Amino acid sequence: MNLTILSLIAVFSLSCYFFGKSKVLKQTKISGKKFHSLPEYYGYYLAAWCGLPALIILFFWSFSELYIVKLFILSDFRADPSIDENKLNLIFSEIKSIAEKNFSGTIPQNLVPYVEKFLSLNKILELSKFAVIFSAIIFSLSFAYSQILKNIRARESVEKVIRVVMFLCAAIAVFTTFGIVLSLLFESIKFFTAVSIFDFITGTNWAPGRAFVRDASVQTADVENVFGAVPLFWGTFFIAMIAMCVAVPIGLFSGIFMAEYASRKIRRIVKPLIEVLAGIPTVVYGFFAALTVGPFFRTIGEAVGLNVSSESALAAGMIMGVMIIPYVSSLTDDVINAVPVSLREGSYAMGATKSETIKKVILPAALPGIVGSILLAISRAVGETMIVVMAAGLGANLTINPLEASTTITTQIVTILIGDQSFNNPKTQAAFALGLTLFFFTLVINIIALNIVKKFREKYE
Amino acid sequence: MNNKEKEIFLRKRYSAEKRFRFFGISSIIIALSFLCILLINIFTNGLSAFSRTEILLKINFNEKKLGINSSSTDKEIKQANFDEVLQDALLSLAPNAPELKQAELMDLVSIDATTELKKFYLKNKDVLNKTAEVAVTLSDDIDQVHKGNFPRDIPEDRRRFSDFQLKIYDEQSSKNKIISEFNWPFIFNADSREPEIAGVGASLMGSFFTLIVCLLLSFPLGILAAIYLEEFAPKNKITEIIEVNVNNLAAVPSIVFGLLGLGVFLNYFYLPRSTPLVGGLVLALMTLPRIIIPCRAALKAVPPSIREGALALGASKVQTVMHNVVPLAMPGTLSGTIIGLSQALGETAPLLLIGMVAFINVVPSTPLDPSSVLPVQVYLWSESAERGFVEKTSATIIILIFFLAFMNSFAIYLRNKFEKKWS
Numbered sequence: 101m102n103l104t105i106l107s108l109i110a111v112f113s114l115s116c117y118f119f120g121k122s123k124v125l126k127q128t129k130i131s132g133k134k135f136h137s138l139p140e141y142y143g144y145y146l147a148a149w150c151g152l153p154a155l156i157i158l159f160f161w162s163f164s165e166l167y168i169v170k171l172f173i174l175s176d177f178r179a180d181p182s183i184d185e186n187k188l189n190l191i192f193s194e195i196k197s198i199a200e201k202n203f204s205g206t207i208p209q210n211l212v213p214y215v216e217k218f219l220s221l222n223k224i225l226e227l228s229k230f231a232v233i234f235s236a237i238i239f240s241l242s243f244a245y246s247q248i249l250k251n252i253r254a255r256e257s258v259e260k261v262i263r264v265v266m267f268l269c270a271a272i273a274v275f276t277t278f279g280i281v282l283s284l285l286f287e288s289i290k291f292f293t294a295v296s297i298f299d300f301i302t303g304t305n306w307a308p309g310r311a312f313v314r315d316a317s318v319q320t321a322d323v324e325n326v327f328g329a330v331p332l333f334w335g336t337f338f339i340a341m342i343a344m345c346v347a348v349p350i351g352l353f354s355g356i357f358m359a360e361y362a363s364r365k366i367r368r369i370v371k372p373l374i375e376v377l378a379g380i381p382t383v384v385y386g387f388f389a390a391l392t393v394g395p396f397f398r399t400i401g402e403a404v405g406l407n408v409s410s411e412s413a414l415a416a417g418m419i420m421g422v423m424i425i426p427y428v429s430s431l432t433d434d435v436i437n438a439v440p441v442s443l444r445e446g447s448y449a450m451g452a453t454k455s456e457t458i459k460k461v462i463l464p465a466a467l468p469g470i471v472g473s474i475l476l477a478i479s480r481a482v483g484e485t486m487i488v489v490m491a492a493g494l495g496a497n498l499t500i501n502p503l504e505a506s507t508t509i510t511t512q513i514v515t516i517l518i519g520d521q522s523f524n525n526p527k528t529q530a531a532f533a534l535g536l537t538l539f540f541f542t543l544v545i546n547i548i549a550l551n552i553v554k555k556f557r558e559k560y561e
Numbered sequence: 562m563n564n565k566e567k568e569i570f571l572r573k574r575y576s577a578e579k580r581f582r583f584f585g586i587s588s589i590i591i592a593l594s595f596l597c598i599l600l601i602n603i604f605t606n607g608l609s610a611f612s613r614t615e616i617l618l619k620i621n622f623n624e625k626k627l628g629i630n631s632s633s634t635d636k637e638i639k640q641a642n643f644d645e646v647l648q649d650a651l652l653s654l655a656p657n658a659p660e661l662k663q664a665e666l667m668d669l670v671s672i673d674a675t676t677e678l679k680k681f682y683l684k685n686k687d688v689l690n691k692t693a694e695v696a697v698t699l700s701d702d703i704d705q706v707h708k709g710n711f712p713r714d715i716p717e718d719r720r721r722f723s724d725f726q727l728k729i730y731d732e733q734s735s736k737n738k739i740i741s742e743f744n745w746p747f748i749f750n751a752d753s754r755e756p757e758i759a760g761v762g763a764s765l766m767g768s769f770f771t772l773i774v775c776l777l778l779s780f781p782l783g784i785l786a787a788i789y790l791e792e793f794a795p796k797n798k799i800t801e802i803i804e805v806n807v808n809n810l811a812a813v814p815s816i817v818f819g820l821l822g823l824g825v826f827l828n829y830f831y832l833p834r835s836t837p838l839v840g841g842l843v844l845a846l847m848t849l850p851r852i853i854i855p856c857r858a859a860l861k862a863v864p865p866s867i868r869e870g871a872l873a874l875g876a877s878k879v880q881t882v883m884h885n886v887v888p889l890a891m892p893g894t895l896s897g898t899i900i901g902l903s904q905a906l907g908e909t910a911p912l913l914l915i916g917m918v919a920f921i922n923v924v925p926s927t928p929l930d931p932s933s934v935l936p937v938q939v940y941l942w943s944e945s946a947e948r949g950f951v952e953k954t955s956a957t958i959i960i961l962i963f964f965l966a967f968m969n970s971f972a973i974y975l976r977n978k979f980e981k982k983w984s
Contacts, residue, residue, distance in 0.1 A: 166831060196831075259879040266789035269782045273806040273853070276846050280817060283824030350588040357585025374592050379965060380599070381907030383936040384958050387943045388599055391951065422595045429592070453574055455581035476812065483814020485910035486936075490943060510816050510910070517823065517914050535820040539813065546812040 101226055105158060105233060112237060113151035120146035120248060137255035145254040148261050149244035154233050161229050169221050173214055284539060287532035294526045295327045300533065303328020306496035306507075308516060308527045327530055329537070331496040335506040339417040339492060340481040342502060346421025347477060351428025352470070358429065359436035360458055371433070378426040386490030389419040394491055397503075406503060411493035414502040420487050427477045435469030435553075436462060438560050469556040475549035479542040485510040509534050603962070607955025613744040613757065614707040615696040616670065616733055618650040620678060622688045631689055638683060643675040647697075654729055662725050669726060671698040673758045696740060701756040701949035703730055707739060711948055747956065751922045752933065752941070756949025759942075761957050763924045767837055767917070767932030768906060774841020774928055775848060775905050780898050782845075783852030784887075787894070790853070791860040792882045811850035818847045819911030827915060835916040835931035843915060844905040851901040852894075859893025860886060864983045892979035896972035903968040907961065909936040935961045 121143035127133050135142070173195060174188050183191075191211075198207055199218045248254070292300070307326045354374060358367050394415040401408030408414075439462050447457040463470070493505025494515060516531040562570075624630055626645045629638055651666045652658070658666065671677075674697045681695050682688065698704075702722040705711040707730070717724050733739050750760025790807070794800040822843035826832045832839050863886050871881040887894075912918075917937050925932035933941065935957060942954040 163830070255877065259877060262879055262883075263789075263793060266785045266793060269785035270789045270794070270803050270807075272782060272786065272846075273803055273810055273850060276810060276821070276849070277806050279825050280813070280821045283821050283829075284817075287824060350592055353585045353588035354592055357582075357589055361582060361585055370589060370593070373596065374589070377592065377596055379903070379907075379969065381909065381936050381939075381961060381965070383907070383909040383939045384599070384603070384961070387939060387954060387958065388602060390943065392602055422592070425592050425595075453578045455578045456574070458581070479812060479814075483816065485814070485816045486940065489910075490940070510814070513816060513820070514910065514913055517820075518918060532820060532824065535817055539817050542812065542814055543809060546809055550808060550812075 101229075102158065102162060105154075105230065109151055109154045109158070109233075109237075112154075113147040116150040116241065117143035117147040119143075124248065133251070135251055136253045137258075141254040141258050142248050144258045145248065145252075146241070146244050148258065149240045150237055152261070153240045154237050157233050157236055158229075161232070165225055165229070168225065169218060172221055173218055176214075280539065284532050284536040287529045288536045291526055291529035291533045294529070299325070300327055300329050302330065304330045304498055306331050306512070308512075308530055327526070329509075329534065331498045332507060332509050332512055332534065333537075334498055335413070335492070335496070336482055336508040336510075338500070338502070338506060339413050339420065339488060339508055340478055342414060342417025343420035343424055343481045344474070344478060346418055347424040347428050347481075348474060350421075351425045351477075352432055354425070355429040355432025356436065356458060359433045360454065360462075371430070374429055375426045377423060380423070382423065382484060382486040383490070385419050385423050386486040386488075389415050389487055389491035393419055401503065408503045409493065409505045411491060411505045412503050413492055413506040416488050416492035417502070419491065420481055420484055423484070423487070424477045424481055427480055428473055431473030431476070431553075432466075432470055435466045435473065435556065438469065438557065439465045440560055466556075468552050468559075472549045472553035472556065475545050475552070479545040479549070482545075483510065483538060483542050485514060489514050509538050513538075600962075603955050603958050606952055607957075607959045609708045609710060610747060610952040610956035611744050612708075612741045613746070614699045614704040615740050615742060616699050617694050617738045617740065618647075618670075618697050619653070619692050620646055620650045620695045621692045622646060622682060622690065624690050629689075631686070635683060639679060641679070643678045643682075647675055647678060654733065655725075658725075665723050665726050666729070668700055668722075669703060669729065671700050671757045672755055674698060696742070698746075698757055699739070701947060702726075704757055705948050705952075706730065707734075707741070708952075710952060747953070749924075751924050752920060752938065753922060756945075756947050756953060759950070759953060761935065761938055761960060763921050764933040764935050764938040764957075765960075766925050767840075767921075768934040770837035770925065770928040770932065771840040771844060771912075771934055772902060772906055774838055775844040776898075776902060778841065778845035779848045779852055779901065783849050783898065783901075784856055784894055786849070787853045787856030787860060788882060788887065791857045792886065793878070807850045807853050811854060814910075815847055815908055816910040816914070818843050819914030821846070822911060822915045833929060833931075835919045835921075837925070837928040837930075837932055837934075839915050840912050840917055840934065841928065843911050844908060847908070847911065848901045848905045851904060852898050855897025855900070856890070856894040859890040859897065862893065862983065863889045889981060892975050896976040899968050899972040899975070903965050903972075906968070907936055907965060909940055912937055913940070935964075 117140075121139045124135055124139040124142045128135065128139075170192055174192055177183050177188055177191060194208070195211055195214050195218050198211060198215045199222070303325060305325050305328045358371055362370065390411070394410045394412060397412060397415055398408045398410050443461055443465055444457055447461045452460070488508045488511045492508060492511060494507055494511065495505045496507050496512075497504055499506060513531045513534050516527060623646060626649075627641050627643065629641045633641070647670070648667065651669060652663060654669075655662070655666060677697055678695060681693075685693070699707070702711070702720075703726065706713055706722065706727070711720070713727060730739070746758060747760045748765075749762040750758055751763035753759040786807075790800070790804065794803075822839060826839050826842055827834055832842075867885050867889065868881050871885045872878070876884065912934060916931075917933055918941060919931055919933070920941075921931055921933050923930075939954055939957050939961065942950045942957065
């Protein structure tokens, strides 16, 4: 339905454009009347008046439609005090899926009249949507047409619209951040009313599977001591550190070599090749870590008499480190190139060798930039999901042994939310609380890192 | 310091220099060898999935056994039971086999074998009541043995096929009745529990729809946002907030976008679960900042003289930007968009959260059908125990990497070929 209306609006707007343009052209030809703007601007003007109000109405209507239907349908159920909000939602989604013929199982007979009501209400709303939108189009078109005949300054109006649309597009970034924060907060607050925030941050036992909820009302006994997130925080930190142990030395030295030693030709080949490492999907690394690296470590461990679990923090961390190498190397390369040549020349003039210049002059000068790049790499490692999901295991162990399985924030979010999940249950909400933690942690690191890099750039530019 | 001490000191400094250089070279070599090992590993594991193993069986299309006759319609043929003729053909491979072994004979071929027979018959209806040699797909286990992926010398109780089956396979193999063909079903089929008939067709379509939705949303929005921020935005608090947001969103972990999709698109707006529509929406939000940033760089690279020239001729600000600046920045913006889309193509985590991990055994035909995508298919198959799925997973990765390589090289080509160098 919406698609039909959308395509109709598009067709109307397009024909309005051609109509407006030819109308103005004809008028100039016949009566010699001079218009303020070029003819196509009158076309755009008419098209904008045709399309924009209709689109705005369609947008808001489509979002409020379901709520209006819900309000009407559920008014009977609301009278019953024994039915709470969660149950109301459940009833409504049941009615909806029966009406859309997606319902599996036997249809409860008491819902049948409501399904009919739902269908008839939907029909009325659809028809009235159609009517409202098309009367809006006719109304705004007749207004715009009269304005054209009055020789309005069409270009200025059109340009104003273009600017507003552009601004809205740019503002989507802000809306997205709001959407993220709100959706995470909304569920997290529900979670923290059931589980104390203190237990979440300091508890050391993570076993959300045990938090079964038999009723809609949450029993505190059920959720106590199973949502301690410390093992997850530790696992995340631990695996990220293993990754950085691989990525920082290799990335740093490759960056230095590419910036200072490599000839232009070698650099042009090697730099994109290393960046390929960052372009490979993380699920590929996860597959490689789980299927090749994990068992490989296991055989080595068996050979020297160590007990290595096939899903180990070491395998996941190492492969994650490989993935992160290009983030460190490319940024190092960039910041070293940003250090002024005069510093280098001064050092060479004093008789220093290349490595002495790098170690004593360039690296100290580029240090803030390098620290920033390492911080960005850490935030990348903390938020990385697929490698740890596939290779690090699920057991929430609080261990410093890299050969054991260990779990992370992202792994737990995926395991909790994968497949079918019921909402309004602390286990599901815990995933959102973890997401919130992850979001704020990476946000803080990113802001610090971006500021350091920005300050560094300003210093030398 | 005498001369000798000086010489020693100098030698030390030079060897330190050499060491430093060596560290640089070796770390680059380590990084590149990781890349090589990864790719070689995937390719050696995966290439064999592009062929499939078939056995040539003498099938007697007996009218009575099939329950059809020469005037049967296609629909009747599709409903006919081809099990019996297949059974006869398989039993004839080992006529004296005891009853216990007969079930093992049946397991030699894929469970999809009767469908293949039906397809063959529909194409060659004149074989009715005659015997024809038909190529039938072998079961996954025998397929793996044929490709040499499974060692045959381990004890019988630790493998999924019996000595008897192996004997039959060897007999047929020596008679040249076992053939290999290019595995078209792998490209076109949907997912299945049986490795020999499982394919990436459904996830290819899913990826395609998801990317289309993502492109349609993120490209216009991203380009308009970039133009606004680079050309029109006044220097004030609001612009600053938007810029900080764009930069931060580019670094937010992708899984957080999955939570956003789950919390907002699925639970608030009731959009259909597991569909490319929602997947595309989530990926579009994720890709948006990754498109805005290179687009802005491309706009910034257009020299001010272009703008000044247009303004001097009386063009308005919007006209200048739309008619003069944007066309010149197009190669840069397009290559930035393609690279952003290639990242979206390889993204897995957010799609897991919006339910695109469901087992889908039909190829989706619209963006509103539940479907899977290529990287999620990799994840799904990597969790399966069958040996056949290991090679399928690697082969899916090969296809994925092929698309990524194609997109990225196209982006580089666009940039090198059409981008103007201003200097």
